Amino acid sequence: MKKDNKTLYLITTPMNWTQAQTYCRYNHTDLASGLNQVDGEEMKALFAGRVMSVWIGLFRDSWRWSDGSDFSFRYWDMELFNDEQSNKTCAMTLLNRSGKWSSDECANKKPFFCYDDKIIPIKENKTWEEALNYCENNYKGLVSITNPEVQRWVQETAKNADSPYVWIGLSxxxxxxxxLWVSDYVVCYEKWATGGKTEGCDMSVGVDRGGQHEWFSRRNNETYNFICSKQ
Known part of the structure; x- marks a missing residue:
């Protein structure tokens, strides 16, 4: 099931929480994490009426998501999430019962949800060349923004950056x-900030974390977070 730039998968082979996380990170991006994925109605649509509990990417370390998403949203089933349950350390969603969450021992084996993301935010500060090498070695490359849809994905990702800009694959x-994009696409779609475009041999593009998330020329030796592409 596709949601925005992410695709959600139900893996029916039961695994414990750690095995499920490892499986998702190897075969996809991570366990389903964050409000934009862990939505009971979206998940139940994958089921055809079956009732089961399924691992999601939430674990008890002050309760945080496997992929680092913000945990300001709560969807606990309070009838089940009593004192005994609250001491258990991994979260599951209760499909076709309430769609809400409860917790269980991480060693128990359950089906689980993975997701694929077309773009991967990296919260490490690197120069543009370092970011380029990282993305090429670990994914496909730095993201190329060739249409408004990809720009929207990048904007949502940039909001959570640890630096004032995020590098993209334009230099x-x-x-x-x-x-030119690192993917060799010429620039057809663009979203330059007013006065943000400066041409120079050592210039690449960072997307502003705040404001309108527009494009700014930045010197290659500056260090920012960056966004990789998986395809």
Missing amino acids: YKCTLGLW
Whole structure:
């Protein structure tokens, strides 16, 4: 099931929580995490009426998501989440009963939800070249924003960055005298900030974390978070 730029998968092979996390991180992106994924109605739509409890990516370390998503949202089933349950350390969603959450011992085996994300935020500060090498070694490359849909994905991701900008895969090529994506696409879609475009041999593009999440020329040796692409 697709939701925004993410695809949700139900894995029916029972595993404990740690095994499920490892499986999701190896085969997809991570266990389903955060409000934009852990939505009871979205999940129940994958089921065709079956009743079961399924691991999600929430574990007890002051309760935080496997992929680092913000945990300001709560959807506990309070009839089940009593004192005994609250001492258990991994969270599950209760499908076709309430769609809400409860907890269980992490060693118990259950089906689980993974998700795939087309873009991967990296909360490490690197120069543009370092970010480029990281994405090429671990994913496909730095993200190329070729249409408004990808821009929207990047905007949502940039909001949670630890730096004032996030690097994307656009840099100025002196030999050609033009801006070019690392994916070799020429720039058709663009969202430059007013006065934010400066051409130079050592310039690449960062997306503003705040404001309108527009594009700004930044020097390659500055260090920011960055966004990789998986496809």
